[in-house]
Amino acid sequence: xxxxxxHLPTLSVQEGDNSIINCAYSNSASDYFIWYKQxxxxxxxxxxxxxxxxxxxxxxxxxxxxxxxxxxxxxxxxATQPGDSAVYFCAENRESGGYQKVTFGIGTKLQVIP
Amino acid sequence: xxxxxxxxxxxVRRRGQEARLRCSPMKGHSHVYWYRQLPxxxxxxxxxxxxxxxxxxxxxxxxxxSAEFPKEGPSILRIQQVVRGDSAAYFCAxxxxxxxxxxxxQGTRLTVV
Numbered sequence: 001x002x003x004x005x006x007h008l009p010t011l012s013v014q015e016g017d018n019s020i021i022n023c024a025y026s027n028s029a030s031d032y033f034i035w036y037k038q039x040x041x042x043x044x045x046x047x048x049x050x051x052x053x054x055x056x057x058x059x060x061x062x063x064x065x066x067x068x069x070x071x072x073x074x075x076x077x078x079a080t081q082p083g084d085s086a087v088y089f090c091a092e093n094r095e096s097g098g099y100q101k102v103t104f105g106i107g108t109k110l111q112v113i114p
Numbered sequence: 115x116x117x118x119x120x121x122x123x124x125x126v127r128r129r130g131q132e133a134r135l136r137c138s139p140m141k142g143h144s145h146v147y148w149y150r151q152l153p154x155x156x157x158x159x160x161x162x163x164x165x166x167x168x169x170x171x172x173x174x175x176x177x178x179x180s181a182e183f184p185k186e187g188p189s190i191l192r193i194q195q196v197v198r199g200d201s202a203a204y205f206c207a208x209x210x211x212x213x214x215x216x217x218x219x220q221g222t223r224l225t226v227v
Contacts, residue, residue, distance in 0.1 A: 008154055032213050043118075043205050043218035044157070089156065093213060101170060102147060102207075102216055104157045 008087060010109045019077040023090035023105045028071060032093035034102070035064060035075045039086045047075070047088075077110075085112045116140070118208050119188075120219035127196050127226050135191040135222045139208030146189045147207045147216060148181060157205065163189060196226045 013019045025033070031052040036044035050057045050064045050073075057064050063076040073090050090105040119138040127133050139146050144165045149157040150173075159173040163183040171181065178196075183189040193200055203223050207216035 008156070034215055036218075043220045044207075046215045046217065049215055101159070101162060103159060104149070106156045 008107050008109045010111060012111045012113060013080050014113050015080060015082060017080055019075075019080045019084070019110060021075045021077075021088050021108045021110065023073040023075075023108075025071050025073060025090070025092045025105070027092065027094045028068070030092040030094040033064070033066060033073055034091045034093070035062075035073075036089045036091060036104075037084075037086045038089065038107075044089060080110075080112050082112045082114055085110055118143075118206060118217050118219035120204075120206050120222050122222060123220060125222055125224050127224065129197055129226055130195050133193040133196050133200070133224055133226075135193075135204050135206075135224070136188045137191070137206030137208075137219060138188040139206075140210075140217055143208035143210050143217075145209045145212060145216070146183050147209075148189070148191050149205045149207070151203045151205060151221075160191070160204075193224075196224075198226045200224060201226045 034049045035047040037047050038044040048059045048062050048064050050066050055066050061078045065074045075088060077084055087107045087109045089107045091102050093102050118140055121136050125133055146163045148160040150160055151157050161174050161181045162170040165183060166185050178194045180192045201224055203221045205218055205221045207218045209216040
């Protein structure tokens with residue numbers, strides 16, 4: 001189900017270090033996963049996606065890992081920068097009632113320490 | 115290609131008034147999602163629409179809230195007789211298909227006074 005009413009967990013990382021943000025999903029039938037970044041006062045922005053037939057996908061400074069066995073998704077950010085400070089949401093696209101629906105995880109706030 | 119456009123960006127309403135939030139999806143996108151977000155919390159799904167059809171409104175309160183996505187024009191989220199608890203950021207997202215990324219608008223921040 002959706003995590004509503006729970007406050008965001010926070011991850012503090014030193015500038016230049018790597019960040020790892022984790023997400024657990026609930027539905028083993030989900031076949032498409034997306035990471036979004038939301039800066040303060042703005043809407044979520046697409047970062048990277050991965051389909052269930054893959055276990056790793058790389059972008060520019062970001063890598064998403066998918067472990068279907070334990071239903072776990074992670075986002076790795078290399079050489080974290082102050083501009084990476086934001087809330088990060090994972091989203092799963094799953095079949096629900098005969099159609100596909102995007103459902104968000106609770107999110108993690110990333111704070112980069114200069 | 116303009117992104118998802120939401121207006122107004124900020125909306126102040128007195129208790130009991132109606133709030134109308136508009137969302138113009140990206141060109142070519144026929145799938146629209148509405149989400150609600152309280153400060154320091156995640157996005158809560160409200161409703162999923164395709165052109166002229168409500169597909170899933172399981173996240174919307176049964177009373178006072180309604181949504182539409184007409185054949186022409188923007189998607190509208192309507193909140194009647196607003197209460198203080200309706201104060202939140204409301205985000206709209208659109209996608210061209212069910213299994214592709216959804217693009218988000220900048221949101222409408224509703225404040226009920």
